[in-house]
Amino acid sequence: MIRIEDVIEKVENNRPNSNIELIRRAYMFSALHHRGQKRASGEPYLVHPIAVADILAEMRLDEVSVSTGLLHDVVEDTLVDLDTIKEYFGEEITTLVDGLTKIAHISNLSKEKQQAENVRKMVLAMITDVRVVLIKLADRLHNMRTMQFLKPEKRARISRETLDIYAPIAHRLGMGKLRSELEDLSFRNLHPQEYSKLSIEVEARRPELEATLEIIKKTISDQLRENDVPFVAIEGRVKRLFSLWKKLKKRKLTIDQVYDLIAARVITTNEKKNCYLALSVIHDIWTPVPERFKDWIAIPRDNLYQSLHTSVIGDKGQAFEVQIRTEEMHQIAEEGVAAHWKYKESKLGANEEDESLDELRKTVEKLLLPLVENTNESQDSEDFIESLKLDLYPKDVYTFTPMGKVIQLPRGATPIDFAYAIHSEVGDTCTGAKINGRIVQLKTELQNGDVVEILTTSNSTPSRDWLNYVITSRARNRIRHFISEQQRTESIDIGRKLLEKEADKFGISPKKLINNDSEMKRIANEYGLGRPEDLLASVGYGKTLPRNVVAKFLGPEKFNELDPEKKKETKLQSGVKAVKKFIGMGEDAIIVKGVDNLLTTRARCCNPLRGEPIIGYISLGKGIVVHNKRCKNVKSLMVNKDRIVDVDWAKSEKEEIQSVRLLATTENRTGMLAGITNAIAEIKTGIRDARAMVSKDDRGLIEITIEVFDKKHLDKVIGSVERVPGVIAVERVNS
Numbered sequence: 001m002i003r004i005e006d007v008i009e010k011v012e013n014n015r016p017n018s019n020i021e022l023i024r025r026a027y028m029f030s031a032l033h034h035r036g037q038k039r040a041s042g043e044p045y046l047v048h049p050i051a052v053a054d055i056l057a058e059m060r061l062d063e064v065s066v067s068t069g070l071l072h073d074v075v076e077d078t079l080v081d082l083d084t085i086k087e088y089f090g091e092e093i094t095t096l097v098d099g100l101t102k103i104a105h106i107s108n109l110s111k112e113k114q115q116a117e118n119v120r121k122m123v124l125a126m127i128t129d130v131r132v133v134l135i136k137l138a139d140r141l142h143n144m145r146t147m148q149f150l151k152p153e154k155r156a157r158i159s160r161e162t163l164d165i166y167a168p169i170a171h172r173l174g175m176g177k178l179r180s181e182l183e184d185l186s187f188r189n190l191h192p193q194e195y196s197k198l199s200i201e202v203e204a205r206r207p208e209l210e211a212t213l214e215i216i217k218k219t220i221s222d223q224l225r226e227n228d229v230p231f232v233a234i235e236g237r238v239k240r241l242f243s244l245w246k247k248l249k250k251r252k253l254t255i256d257q258v259y260d261l262i263a264a265r266v267i268t269t270n271e272k273k274n275c276y277l278a279l280s281v282i283h284d285i286w287t288p289v290p291e292r293f294k295d296w297i298a299i300p301r302d303n304l305y306q307s308l309h310t311s312v313i314g315d316k317g318q319a320f321e322v323q324i325r326t327e328e329m330h331q332i333a334e335e336g337v338a339a340h341w342k343y344k345e346s347k348l349g350a351n352e353e354d355e356s357l358d359e360l361r362k363t364v365e366k367l368l369l370p371l372v373e374n375t376n377e378s379q380d381s382e383d384f385i386e387s388l389k390l391d392l393y394p395k396d397v398y399t400f401t402p403m404g405k406v407i408q409l410p411r412g413a414t415p416i417d418f419a420y421a422i423h424s425e426v427g428d429t430c431t432g433a434k435i436n437g438r439i440v441q442l443k444t445e446l447q448n449g450d451v452v453e454i455l456t457t458s459n460s461t462p463s464r465d466w467l468n469y470v471i472t473s474r475a476r477n478r479i480r481h482f483i484s485e486q487q488r489t490e491s492i493d494i495g496r497k498l499l500e501k502e503a504d505k506f507g508i509s510p511k512k513l514i515n516n517d518s519e520m521k522r523i524a525n526e527y528g529l530g531r532p533e534d535l536l537a538s539v540g541y542g543k544t545l546p547r548n549v550v551a552k553f554l555g556p557e558k559f560n561e562l563d564p565e566k567k568k569e570t571k572l573q574s575g576v577k578a579v580k581k582f583i584g585m586g587e588d589a590i591i592v593k594g595v596d597n598l599l600t601t602r603a604r605c606c607n608p609l610r611g612e613p614i615i616g617y618i619s620l621g622k623g624i625v626v627h628n629k630r631c632k633n634v635k636s637l638m639v640n641k642d643r644i645v646d647v648d649w650a651k652s653e654k655e656e657i658q659s660v661r662l663l664a665t666t667e668n669r670t671g672m673l674a675g676i677t678n679a680i681a682e683i684k685t686g687i688r689d690a691r692a693m694v695s696k697d698d699r700g701l702i703e704i705t706i707e708v709f710d711k712k713h714l715d716k717v718i719g720s721v722e723r724v725p726g727v728i729a730v731e732r733v734n735s
């Protein structure tokens with residue numbers, strides 16, 4: 001078992017100026033909160049965070065990473081929350097722990113195999129700091145090393161995930177050693193039978209393979225010495241089980257058909273030219289297989305891997321691979337990004353269509369830059385930490401359905417985009433959303449890793465407002481389509497009512513005009529429109545005047561004869577009446593309150609109250625919007641006089657209750673709110689909401705929402721509030 005002192009010793013050796021106190025505090029905190037918890041092995045849970053911290057210390061990471069390693073499961077597995085972490089350990093560690101906790105959630109969600117690539121991308125996208133991924137990899141490595149105590153199904157699931165997600169990430173970061181270990185452990189737990197079968201096959205051949213390797217190694221080292229090529233080590237290895245297994249499966253080979261079962265590696269001193277010298281020596285000893293030569297030194301891989309690879313035909317006619325690299329290249333091949341913390345120089349190459357890899361390369365490049373530029377290693381400034389930030393997929397966010405399906409959306413997308421991404425039906429009937437279990441507004445911007453649940457109501461429809469929040473064209477098109485359909489239906493409806501009324505004034509029965517298809521069609525054609533509904537829609541939109549339609553129906557002579565306006569014209573005086581005449585509505589008013597099912601809405605700007613003078617405006621998509629005549633917006637609406645209609649309050653059998661907000665300014669003293677609510681209650685008026693505030697000039701402000709029937713009722717309430725002692729003024733406010 002690793003002790004915290006072992007970890008601290010490593011950090012002190014690697015980074016002499018580290019804040020050891022921080023690590024000790026993280027250790028104490030972790031020990032306190034994981035107290036009593038046990039691993040599947042029965043050991044105290046604390047063993048795990050210490051082991052993770054130890055792996056991180058091995059990687060020569062900083063004290064912040066090591067401390068985070070100690071704390072990485074505290075939020076996930078204990079009652080401690082992020083705020084507490086922040087309080088004790090500050091912003092930086094909190095961000096890292098948060099990243100790790102989020103990744104833990106993703107792991108729990110991703111059940112579908114084919115989601116692996118998405119999840120991998122998402123894991124990367126969520127990593128705002130390269131240290132998060134290093135800590136996560138260390139966490140996973142320790143779990144993989146100690147998974148023998150878990151049930152087989154759980155072992156298989158975790159192994160699958162490791163192969164799909166974490167081994168590729170390790171590969172991208174150039175961490176060859178860690179990747180190999182993760183892969184072999186996964187293979188062993190995922191396919192235990194195939195693993196042991198292959199392992200037996202390899203072990204049977206091992207003595208012979210090792211013997212061959214010894215001869216190869218000796219031959220190479222002798223020849224290198226003879227040719228004065230400086231080298232650090234010659235290594236020989238038998239191919240790893242996982243990569244051997246993959247190869248056998250892919251190429252349908254037997255183990256004896258694999259030419260690169262063994263490989264040798266030459267590690268030269270830190271000069272590139274020694275690699276090429278060694279290569280020529282090796283090609284002198286054995287015949288190379290021409291197409292197998294790869295120069296990853298001249299053109300490094302995107303994960304910065306550098307090496308020469310050559311395959312040669314051995315003495316017994318058996319081919320094997322030789323890798324040649326400098327000591328530094330070797331370190332980078334084994335440790336990847338982590339090695340860059342140590343090395344001061346490396347060459348970068350670029351040729352990759354995969355944007356993500358390119359991004360990663362740039363990040364690694366960024367990683368290297370401060371080290372290349374600063375010869376003084378102690379200059380581990382904030383800039384350096386800043387340079388560790390990753391943004392691998394800046395354009396997208398990866399979100400989940402509650403079932404764990406990944407929905408990839410452009411950054412800035414909202415739950416509405418999400419809903420339409422699932423299905424247009426879901427989008428159309430969307431009425432709300434939960435993100436990570438919490439109800440949110442539909443305009444909330446989605447973040448990486450959010451689990452989004454869309455709430456729908458079967459008869460609900462899209463809202464025009466949504467166009468302001470959606471950013472995917474799929475959602476936008478669908479909403480637009482819906483609105484135009486809806487507008488058309490409403491316009492036809494409005495057009496029909498308007499035309500009916502107009503025809504009625506001329507004494508024309510519906511049978512003769514509106515319900516007479518051929519006549520309607522004829523008139524529609526005169527307007528260049530196809531069908532009767534198009535004509536009605538045009539009337540409803542305010543484009544075509546119903547009066548003109550009637551004129552076309554009757555013909556000029558008969559129209560003039562029957563025109564009721566002609567008869568009244570002399571009496572007209574007021575401006576409003578002139579408008580009436582213009583639109584041909586006469587004294588007939590559309591009655592507000594759903595008479596004839598005509599769609600009317602009260603304008604939000606002025607929220608007219610029964611009894612107040614009102615005016616109607618044909619608004620596209622909303623039917624007739626009713627404003628208070630004194631509303632400041634009416635003036636600008638008058639520009640489109642065609643769309644103004646007269647409206648009036650219908651007599652209602654049942655009184656309708658409406659909410660109105662009042663603002664009372666009072667003296668700043670206690671009991672004001674009670675005084676006012678009492679006064680309102682006394683005249684039997686409902687109070688929906690009331691709150692008291694104090695204004696900047698030390699006055700009391702009481703906002704109160706009441707329920708009234710009409711203007712008369714409202715006036716009465718205002719009057720009685722005004723009479724409450726201490727009240728200075730009362731006004732009606734609009735929401």
Ligand code: MN
Pocket residue numbers: 048072073139
């Ligand atoms: Mn863990």
